[in-house]
Amino acid sequence: MKILFLIFAAITLGSAFMVVTTKKMVHAAFWLIATLFGVAALYALLNAGFIAMVQIVVYVGAIAILFIFAVMLTRKDLRDNAKPLNKNWTWAAIFAVLSFGGLFSLLRQWPGFSQAGAPEMAAGVDMVTELGTALVSPDAYILPFEVASVLLLAALIGAVYVANEAKNK
Amino acid sequence: MIPISWYLILAAALFSIGLFGVLARKNAVAILLGVELMLNAVNINLVTFWRYNAPETVTGQVFAIIVFAVAAAEVAVGLALIISIYRNRNTIVADDLDMMKW
Numbered sequence: 001m002k003i004l005f006l007i008f009a010a011i012t013l014g015s016a017f018m019v020v021t022t023k024k025m026v027h028a029a030f031w032l033i034a035t036l037f038g039v040a041a042l043y044a045l046l047n048a049g050f051i052a053m054v055q056i057v058v059y060v061g062a063i064a065i066l067f068i069f070a071v072m073l074t075r076k077d078l079r080d081n082a083k084p085l086n087k088n089w090t091w092a093a094i095f096a097v098l099s100f101g102g103l104f105s106l107l108r109q110w111p112g113f114s115q116a117g118a119p120e121m122a123a124g125v126d127m128v129t130e131l132g133t134a135l136v137s138p139d140a141y142i143l144p145f146e147v148a149s150v151l152l153l154a155a156l157i158g159a160v161y162v163a164n165e166a167k168n169k
Numbered sequence: 170m171i172p173i174s175w176y177l178i179l180a181a182a183l184f185s186i187g188l189f190g191v192l193a194r195k196n197a198v199a200i201l202l203g204v205e206l207m208l209n210a211v212n213i214n215l216v217t218f219w220r221y222n223a224p225e226t227v228t229g230q231v232f233a234i235i236v237f238a239v240a241a242a243e244v245a246v247g248l249a250l251i252i253s254i255y256r257n258r259n260t261i262v263a264d265d266l267d268m269m270k271w
Binding site: 009058 | 172
């Protein structure tokens with residue numbers, strides 16, 4: 001388990017680093033797909049199989065493809081000779097390292113940080129059924145679920161309106 | 170078993186890499202890629218806390234699903250804005266988009 005975790009963590013962090021540093025934007029989008037697969041594997045290690053599948057279907061199948069489309073539609077700035085980082089990138093790196101240090105020291109103070117292992121999953125409970133019931137049950141999470149639906153609809157209409165040049169004029 | 174600290178440190182590192190991408194990249198699409206990395210780090214934290222502290226409930230997984238929906242909405246609107254800017258200004262380099270600078 002630990003070796004699997006370390007392999008997937010290395011894949012995730014390594015490809016995430018390539019996402020933010022690689023020159024060609026199409027390559028950055030493909031590295032993002034590798035990162036997302038690594039995160040999906042981590043969800044599977046955490047016994048969250050449904051979340052892992054949603055990660056692959058929604059992130060890899062929809063969001064990463066959307067990114068590749070956007071990269072191809074905005075091709076002109078993506079020539080390979082331009083520098084990918086702006087002139088303040090050293091400050092950005094310092095700030096990122098500082099934020100990691102800050103998060104780490106905050107986590108160190110939390111008493112649950114030294115928890116060595118997860119409790120056993122309850123036997124005989126189908127997590128997907130539980131989750132599906134909770135999402136549409138009035139006693140549980142139907143309101144956030146519906147709000148998320150409305151948000152997605154609004155984002156859909158807004159994206160079509162913003163990107164559709166001809167209708168705006 | 171894997172200690173909880175490993176997952177939390179991984180998520181913190183992923184968040185910091187995403188933050189670096191948001192701050193340092195020139196290309197607006199690359200900035201959105203950085204935001205995606207940060208959202209993934211948050212989701213890892215949510216699922217980890219669910220697994221280690223409350224595996225008998227579904228709360229953490231529901232939170233993660235809501236974050237998925239918000240991330241999808243954010244990417245759709247963000248990329249539409251970038252394509253619209255590209256059509257009007259013919260650039261998506263974030264430094265050149267200064268028409269709202271006073």
